Structures are given as structure tokens and as C-alpha cells.
Amino acid sequence: MLSLEGLHITRGQGAAGHEVRLPGLELASGEVQAVVGPSGCGKSTLLEAIGLLLTPRALRRFTLGPERTDLAALLQGGNERALAEIRARDLGFLLQSGGLLPFLSVRDNIALPRRLLGLPPQSERVAHACDVLGLAPLLDKRPGALSIGERQRTAFVRAMAHEPRLLLADEPTAALDPQAGERLFGLIVSLVQELDMAALVVSHDLALVTRFRLPRLVATLTPGGCRFAPAT
Numbered sequence: 001m002l003s004l005e006g007l008h009i010t011r012g013q014g015a016a017g018h019e020v021r022l023p024g025l026e027l028a029s030g031e032v033q034a035v036v037g038p039s040g041c042g043k044s045t046l047l048e049a050i051g052l053l054l055t056p057r058a059l060r061r062f063t064l065g066p067e068r069t070d071l072a073a074l075l076q077g078g079n080e081r082a083l084a085e086i087r088a089r090d091l092g093f094l095l096q097s098g099g100l101l102p103f104l105s106v107r108d109n110i111a112l113p114r115r116l117l118g119l120p121p122q123s124e125r126v127a128h129a130c131d132v133l134g135l136a137p138l139l140d141k142r143p144g145a146l147s148i149g150e151r152q153r154t155a156f157v158r159a160m161a162h163e164p165r166l167l168l169a170d171e172p173t174a175a176l177d178p179q180a181g182e183r184l185f186g187l188i189v190s191l192v193q194e195l196d197m198a199a200l201v202v203s204h205d206l207a208l209v210t211r212f213r214l215p216r217l218v219a220t221l222t223p224g225g226c227r228f229a230p231a232t
């Protein structure tokens with residue numbers, strides 16, 4: 001589903017700059033990989049780069065989907081229109097900031113990515129995810145009236161609502177109690193398999209990562225930054 005080689009990102013400049021390197025990543029259809037590493041090492045930065053939100057300093061190869069769309073060429077050519085289309089259609093983002101729109105209800109926040117793509121706002125999978133995550137009674141509320149954990153669950157359903165090819169989730173269980181965290185992880189793993197998509201999930205919760213037997217992309221600190229590699 002995703003194949004990437006030679007990714008090098010720089011954040012900030014000079015001595016204060018931070019370098020993030022990922023020599024290679026292969027993510028198969030139906031696969032969820034965990035991204036783990038210490039705070040500040042560059043996990044969110046890595047997700048932003050794979051989510052086409054940053055232009056990397058170097059990138060040898062980056063393809064997505066069975067037709068192997070050449071994302072490296074689109075990034076290097078600065079093809080903003082094509083990149084925006086891929087972000088909206090093929091990628092699902094659950095970023096740390098949440099990013100729910102405060103003036104829309106939970107229902108309308110969740111429906112937004114589907115509406116933007118011209119899809120019917122409701123789907124059976126969305127209704128099922130809302131049930132599993134206990135959001136069904138909250139659909140008419142606005143984000144300001146939700147707890148942080150409820151917002152996080154809403155942001156997850158929104159990230160999945162348009163059935164993207166690749167889900168990028170940054171600490172999706174950070175504000176959840178252990179049971180809710182386990183339900184969310186279970187839903188990510190089952191939806192990714194059911195929809196033949198793939199997911200990269202940043203998590204500090206090693207107990208959950210171990211329980212779901214997720215392969216790990218692990219950060220090692222280097223002078224001036226960090227390097228990610230699959231755990232062996």
C-alpha cells in the first residue's frame with residue numbers, strides 16, 4: 001500500500017534544527033504499524049511528512065496504493081493541486097490537535113470529509129464506529145460540550161469516515177481510559193483489515209502496541225535529530 005525510501009526532513013534551522021530520517025518503510029494493505037520513540041524525537045514530524053503536509057529535504061521513493069501513485073514526484077514538483085486531492089481522498093488524519101470544527105455538531109464534523117468528496121454523509125461503517133466508541137448519544141452536541149476523550153474519539157471517526165487508504169493517527173488514545181483505548185485500537189485494527197487500508201499510529205502506550213502485536217517503527221536519537229527503523 002505504501003512504499004518509501006530515503007526520507008530526510010529538517011525542522012528549524014542551524015544548531016536549533018532537528019533532522020528526521022527514515023531510510024525505508026513498507027506498509028502492506030491491512031497492516032497497522034506503531035510509531036514509537038521519546039517525546040520530541042520527531043514522530044509527529046514523520047506523520048506530517050508522510051501525510052504530504054511537509055516538503056522533505058530529500059526523498060528517493062514514495063508510492064501509495066496498488067497503482068503506485070508517485071508521491072515523491074508530486075512533492076518534488078510542488079504539484080499542490082494533485083497533493084491536495086490525494087490528502088482529501090486517500091489520507092485520513094487524526095492529529096494531536098484534534099482539529100474538530102467548534103461550530104459543527106459531532107454528526108456534521110464526522111460527515112465533513114465525506115461531504116467534501118461528494119459522498120453521502122452517512123455510512124454503515126461510520127454508524128458502527130460511533131456505536132462501538134459510545135458516540136451515538138453525542139451526535140447532536142458540539143465539540144465544546146464534549147470531554148477531551150469524546151473529542152478524540154470523534155476525531156478518529158472523522159479521520160476514517162471517507163474510508164481513506166492510509167490512516168495517520170497521532171496518539172489516538174492519549175486522552176482515553178484503558179478500556180476506551182483498547183476499544184479504539186481494536187477498531188483501528190479491524191477497520192484497516194476490513195477496508196484493505198493501512199495505518200501508522202503514533203503511541204506511547206506500549207502495553208496496547210504489544211497486546212495488538214503491532215509491528216513497530218522505532219526512533220533512535222542521533223546527533224541533531226532521530227532516525228526511524230523497523231524493530232527487528
Ligand SMILES: Nc1ncnc2c1ncn2[C@@H]1O[C@H](COP(=O)(O)OP(=O)(O)OP(=O)(O)O)[C@@H](O)[C@H]1O
Pocket residue numbers: 011012018037038039040041042043044045046
Ligand atoms: N513547526 C516547527 N518548526 C520548527 N521545529 C519544529 C516544528 N515542529 C516541531 N519542531 C521540532 O521538531 C522536533 C520534533 O518534534 P515532533 O513534534 O515531531 O516530536 P514528537 O516525537 O512528535 O514529540 P511528542 O511525543 O512530544 O509529541 C522537536 O525538537 C520540535 O521542537
